[in-house]
Amino acid sequence: MPDNSIGTPEQLRDPDYMPALHQAIPLGIQHVLAMFVSNVTPAIIIAGAAGFGFGSDAGAQGFPDMTYLIQMSMLFAGIATLFQTIGLGPVGARLHIVQGTSFAFIPIMIPLVAGKGVEALPALFGGVIIGGLFHTLIGTFIGRVRFALPPLVTGLVVMLIGLALIKVGIQYAAGGVPAINQPEYGSLLNWSAALVVIFVTLGLKFYARGMLAVSAVVIGIIAGYLYALGMGMITLDGIAASWNRAAVISFPMPFKYGFELSIAAVVGFCMMAFVSAVETVGDVSAITKGGAGREATTAEITGATYADGVGTAVAGVFGGLPNTSFSQNVGLIAMTGVMSRHVVTIGAIFLIVCGLVPKVGAVINTVPIEVLGGGVIVMFGMVVASGVSMLSDVDWNRRNMVIFAISLSIGLGLQLDPLSVQYLPDTIRVLATSGLLPAAVIAIVLNLILPEDLNAPVKTEVSGAAVKPMKDGLPGV
Numbered sequence: 001m002p003d004n005s006i007g008t009p010e011q012l013r014d015p016d017y018m019p020a021l022h023q024a025i026p027l028g029i030q031h032v033l034a035m036f037v038s039n040v041t042p043a044i045i046i047a048g049a050a051g052f053g054f055g056s057d058a059g060a061q062g063f064p065d066m067t068y069l070i071q072m073s074m075l076f077a078g079i080a081t082l083f084q085t086i087g088l089g090p091v092g093a094r095l096h097i098v099q100g101t102s103f104a105f106i107p108i109m110i111p112l113v114a115g116k117g118v119e120a121l122p123a124l125f126g127g128v129i130i131g132g133l134f135h136t137l138i139g140t141f142i143g144r145v146r147f148a149l150p151p152l153v154t155g156l157v158v159m160l161i162g163l164a165l166i167k168v169g170i171q172y173a174a175g176g177v178p179a180i181n182q183p184e185y186g187s188l189l190n191w192s193a194a195l196v197v198i199f200v201t202l203g204l205k206f207y208a209r210g211m212l213a214v215s216a217v218v219i220g221i222i223a224g225y226l227y228a229l230g231m232g233m234i235t236l237d238g239i240a241a242s243w244n245r246a247a248v249i250s251f252p253m254p255f256k257y258g259f260e261l262s263i264a265a266v267v268g269f270c271m272m273a274f275v276s277a278v279e280t281v282g283d284v285s286a287i288t289k290g291g292a293g294r295e296a297t298t299a300e301i302t303g304a305t306y307a308d309g310v311g312t313a314v315a316g317v318f319g320g321l322p323n324t325s326f327s328q329n330v331g332l333i334a335m336t337g338v339m340s341r342h343v344v345t346i347g348a349i350f351l352i353v354c355g356l357v358p359k360v361g362a363v364i365n366t367v368p369i370e371v372l373g374g375g376v377i378v379m380f381g382m383v384v385a386s387g388v389s390m391l392s393d394v395d396w397n398r399r400n401m402v403i404f405a406i407s408l409s410i411g412l413g414l415q416l417d418p419l420s421v422q423y424l425p426d427t428i429r430v431l432a433t434s435g436l437l438p439a440a441v442i443a444i445v446l447n448l449i450l451p452e453d454l455n456a457p458v459k460t461e462v463s464g465a466a467v468k469p470m471k472d473g474l475p476g477v
Contacts, residue, residue: 006338013293015095018342027338028346031098033215035326037375039077039100039351040364042321043069044372045168046106048177050113050120065118067361072252072320073101075355080311080323081348084304085341093296093304095287096341098348099311102324103383104157104275105131107164107415108268108437109321111430122260125316129259131269132313132322138277139305143298149278151393152400153443157275159387160411160436165380172373190370193233197224197374217375224371239366246362252318264430269322271437276324277305283325287339327386403446411439 006027011017018024047053047066080099087094112127113120138145171177173194179185201220204212212219228234281296284304288296304325311323354360394400414421415435424432431437 013339015339015341017340019338019340024340024343024346027340027343028348029350030215031344031347032350033218035077035098035100037217037221038103038326038379040070040073040361041372041376041379042101042103042106042109043073044364045165045376046109046113046124046321048369049110049115051115051117063365067246067358067365068256068319069321070361070364071250071355071358072315072318073355074351074360075252076311076315076318076320077101077323078348078351078355079314080307081344081351083307083311084325085345085348087303087307088310090299090303091306091310093284093300093307094341095284095300095304096339096344097283097287097304097307098326098344099307099323100326101320102276102322103165103380104161104279104324105269105272105322107161107434108272111418111433112262112265112268118257121319122258123262123265125255125257125319126260126262127265127269128316128320128322129313130261130266131273132309132311132316134270134309135273135277135312136306136309138273139302139309142277142281142301142305145274146278146281148444148448149274150447151390152403153440153447154275154278155387155390155394156404156407156411156443157387157436157440158279158390159384160408160415160439162380162383162385162387163412164415164435165383166377169373169377169380172369173377174370174373176369176373189231189233193224193228193231193368193370194374194377196227197221197371198378200224201375201378217378220378221367221371221375224374225367228368228371233368233370234366239363242362242366243359246358248359249356250358251356252320254317256319262427264427267427268431268434268437271440272322273309275436275440276308276322279327280304280308280325283327286327399450399452403443403450406446407439407443410442411435414438 006012006019006023019027044053044066047063047069053063053066077098077100081097083092084097084099085094086092109124112124171180173191174186175182175184175190184190197220199220200223201216204216204219208216225234229236281301281304284296284301288294288300308324315321315323391404394404412435414432418429418433421429421432
């Protein structure tokens with residue numbers, strides 16, 4: 001419920017209103033808490049997939065490259081948020097929007113870096129930069145292409161993102177990819193740490209209120225961290241060593257890992273930019289409707305999309321991953337009733353400070369992978385649930401059932417069995433095995449070309465026996 005002690009109802013709905021500083025600071029920090037784990041998780045996953053994260057030989061040096069990626073995730077989430085709240089010319093919606101590292105691109109990035117180490121990063125960040133520039137271009141015509149991305153398409157893609165990532169969460173909870181085929185993989189100790197996180201998170205989500213509920217995943221991971229410390233999975237000496245190895249302050253380096261153009265990376269990032277842009281449009285619409293009681297203006301939607309793209313491109317230059325608006329922060333507006341963009345600006349400054357202090361990343365590095373696994377199981381499951389929620393708006397007639405069935409079968413199938421396309425050229429193989437791009441392309445094309453009159457019931461003969469007519473695309477039973 002809106003807190004009228006912060007301001008009048010009219011002030012709370014005004015994006016330009018600035019609450020008193022002693023109220024604005026905690027309001028801004030809570031936005032950071034709501035997105036903190038989600039924001040740094042993609043960097044950890046990509047480092048692990050490439051082979052310089054948890055469980056790799058880099059551990060002796062404290063995972064320096066993973067620490068840097070975590071730093072950049074925080075720093076450029078803050079900078080991209082400033083693009084949204086303060087604006088830069090036409091860039092930015094100048095609304096209460098929090099930016100963060102996008103989960104949507106992870107299934108695209110994993111095949112690009114899998115097992116290739118730091119050597120894979122020049123091509124990865126080349127894709128991030130070009131994809132960000134393309135994302136900026138989308139802002140000029142986003143309103144005219146939304147017709148090609150109905151809930152059937154966007155819901156399917158979001159659901160596939162979550163399905164692709166759930167395997168990562170289970171592997172983390174069991175002990176991490178490097179531990180596969182080792183005796184400790186899947187041990188009761190590993191799973192107990194993950195389950196502590198899951199149970200604490202669920203308890204807070206269902207039985208707590210306010211910031212305890214909003215920050216449930218963060219608190220769950222802290223509880224799992226303390227449990228792991230008590231069980232000897234981590235030690236105080238190890239935490240101190242990681243802390244001492246990290247510098248007090250460090251600034252980003254442009255093209256730290258180089259720059260390389262890869263067709264697979266560029267195509268993958270550009271195509272996923274459409275999905276990210278549509279997500280941002282939805283977030284902007286939800287913010288203005290829920291917070292200000294009005295529809296979003298064209299300038300706000302365009303500016304928000306520009307900020308997504310510019311934020312991503314700038315992040316890529318310094319070793320940051322793609323940015324997008326964070327949907328979970330939209331819900332905070334309903335809880336606080338505060339629409340002030342200046343509140344989010346304070347949160348962005350806090351993120352930037354964290355991104356300039358490597359010791360923050362060093363502490364994150366000490367979180368056992370099993371504990372992180374419990375958190376990401378919850379987060380990735382919510383991604384799937386979000387996709388299902390979007391699909392609930394679809395009219396499930398036979399036409400849409402066919403589009404969904406074919407797109408899901410091919411997209412999920414290629415994710416599950418990447419060797420099925422091992423003889424394709426490398427670029428096409430990498431794009432295909434993401435599963436997302438084939439599913440999205442198939443769904444978009446079929447949605448545009450299939451006629452709408454596929455809904456008449458038909459009677460099919462099978463081996464001489466009549467099968468009941470199909471209803472809404474499903475065989476009658």
